[in-house]
Amino acid sequence: TAVELRNRLNALTGLRLATTLVFDHPTPEELAERLHSLLATDVAAETQPTQPNGNQESTGATLSADTVEALFWTGHDTGRIEESTALVSAASAFRPSFSDPTAVSAPSFVRIARGDTGPALTCLPTVAAVSSVYQYSRFAAALDGLRDVWYLPAPGFVDGEHLPADVDTITRLFGEAVLRHTDGAPFALAGHSAGGWFAYAVTSRLEQLGVPPQAVVAMDAYLPDEGMAPVATALTSEIFDRVTEFVDVDYARLVAMGGYFRIFAGWRPPDLTTPALFLRARDGEGPPPVWGEPHTVREVDG
Structure with a gap:
């Protein structure tokens, strides 16, 4: 459910997200953009309009590359691949890019x-x-x-x-x-x-x-x-584990994956x-x- 997804994103990112998060940002693109802003801000806390239940969204300082990488592998190891991919997609917006x-x-x-x-x-x-x-x-x-x-x-x-x-x-x-x-x-x-x-x-x-x-x-x-379902399966499969013997899956690779998912959204x-x-x-x-x-x-x- 939407609330379960929000709770899983809370656990993975360390953010405190409003229970209406998924309803307020119903598409993957909108949700990723919201996570972009929350993960990037240096403000100690950000408050949305107060909900009847008093829920708020807040975040601390910008997450480091090491933190993003660690959070991704936490999601990988616990089967929360969709949240992990949303995280690296959000982080990709802050990688240098080229248009020429x-x-x-x-x-x-x-x-x-x-x-x-x-x-x-x-x-x-x-x-x-x-x-x-x-x-x-x-x-x-x-x-x-x-x-x-x-x-x-x-x-x-x-x-x-x-x-x-x-x-x-x-x-x-x-x-x-x-x-x-x-x-x-x-x-x-x-x-x-x-x-x-x-x-x-x-x-x-x-x-x-x-x-x-x-x-x-x-x-x-x-x-x-x-494509998230087959990608999630691939990321937790023996094939993925086998390939990592030859390929060092680091922050650059994880965020590149997120970046391509981000730009191809809706294609x-x-x-x-x-x-x-x-x-x-x-x-x-x-x-x-x-x-x-x-x-x-x-x-x-x-």
């Missing part, structure tokens, strides 16, 4: 498979805190010897990197990087999980420029506002003319993802 793709270094492509069959495939990253080339290691191994497969990392997951200010910014950055890298050669784009958001957004951008990929593939991708896949393939696991747990745009659907074991 030319103001940051171009992302570097990583080759993860080789082969002569065209077109070459560029895999776009997920936005989970463990986002890395390891996400596609088994996928690329199956294609090695058949075609070139490349991985393109997202900015913001390394300490000191800026986060994109909005979806348009990251779409332009990735689109321009892909065009430079392919240099006129045929290519296709793919994205697993939230990587599907990038794949569709970049494909739409390239269609507008008149240089679309030959195909776009989304694999087990959920719409952003419907929907654009209509495309590029041939689109949607792959989903036949035996996956929970309901299958719903994408909503015209595409060819194939179910695979996994």
